[in-house]
Amino acid sequence: MNTDLMETNAERLPVDEHNIPESFEVRFIPQSDWKLKELLAFYLGGVGTGLYVISQFMNFTAGLVIGFILVVFGKNLAHLVSASRPTNAFRAFARPGTSWISRGVYFIIAFTIFGALDIASRAGWIEWGGTLGNLLSVLAFVSALLVMIYLGFLMAGARIIPLWHSPLIPAIFLSYSLAFGGALAAILYPISGIEYSIASITKLLLLTIASTLFLILVHLMVMKYSNKAAKRSAELLIRGNLRKIFVGGVLIVGLVIPLIITGLSQVAHSPTGAGTVIAGVLMLIGGFLFESSFLKAAIYTPLIDVE
């Protein structure tokens, strides 16, 4: 056998990840399918629907429009860009009976229609009359809530990823979306120059931060007492490679500091616009890092016991 020739051929083979077979060793593997583009889609959807819902209650038309744009253009565009074959994306309508992605598509369409009509009604572009206008607002509100929550159900359906497979995940996404909405409203109000109640925004931020923080901590506690992959995910977030992002960025910067800022101003009965803006910015940053770290820490349950 010509060993020289073999060596020459071996040297010529390119060494890159595609040509080296994947390891077949049983180990903890994090999901690698949903990355930055999906993260952007999820985040923009959460921020947009949150802002829309909060703006409905505060009658903040600019917030309604911006929230609508973030969902209808931002989220959908990010989803289209993340699809490896966007020309086939129309097929996502096919399975609303079983697939949360399909359901999500229908929820987004409902939000697009009812949200547009609601904005037109509130802005006075179309006169619907009281009852129909109210009905449109309710339908827009419900469809926005469904857009907020379907992602949680989609992730909770991944039975092989214990970090996601929890009934708390839809609640966390709902709570975070409302927190996002309050945070962005807190930033947009001073920019818009519209008079608003700083006390109401502060209360809203306080409530949504507290509920989000509580849900995340409970979820992490549950993970600590779950299977090995769940524990591994929790360790990755709390003590592992993601600790700076999760503990520092998500918990401290994104939730605890805003909680202190809004809590203190609430206790002192002296909420300030600057305080709510700072809290809002930190919450938006922390929320993005939360979704990023939850995608990165999602470890598959190995097929057989690893250790």
Place this chain on the structure above:
Amino acid sequence: MVIDLKRCIGCNTCTLACKIQNGTPPGIFYRKVMEKASGKYPAVRRTYLPIQCMHCEDPPCVAACPSGVFSKREDGIVLIDSDKCYGARACRMACPYNAITFLEEIKSYFPDGITATEEIWYSNHRAGTAGKCNFCADRLDEGLDPACVQACPTDAMTFGDLNDPHSDVSTLIKSRAGSQLHSELGTNPSVYYVR
């Protein structure tokens, strides 16, 4: 299918047979033999676990896929039509067996680009789509066993009709207490393991 883990020596002949049969590009394995080392020297043990699509009775991939890429034949084989896939990858998150692959892009095994032979091999694959084992449905229709079963040098796999109580697979499962992976999930996989 019944896989006898006592007979499996982890040679990956089935992995290669599958790659040749399906002409899969680099990095794509519809079948693979997972390995696990356990114990401490000198009492060290190596365990092998061949993995592929389990063709579940209640397949989570079918439910999770938004675009109807998956379908089930009457004989229970779960098929995939990659032409309908748009790359949501929900199937990969839903499959408890890590059995669904995703082809990001078609690359060559060789440094000078895709060869003429590879062009033929890869003609059935679409970049940006999911793929998986189909139990060599074409071979089954011709009365042949799946390529992995035929290639196994230790005869570790037996293929047959699970619904026939007298078939070799049913007998093996009964006599040697065959078990399914993640049976607690209620997917009822069609691949059993015996020890």
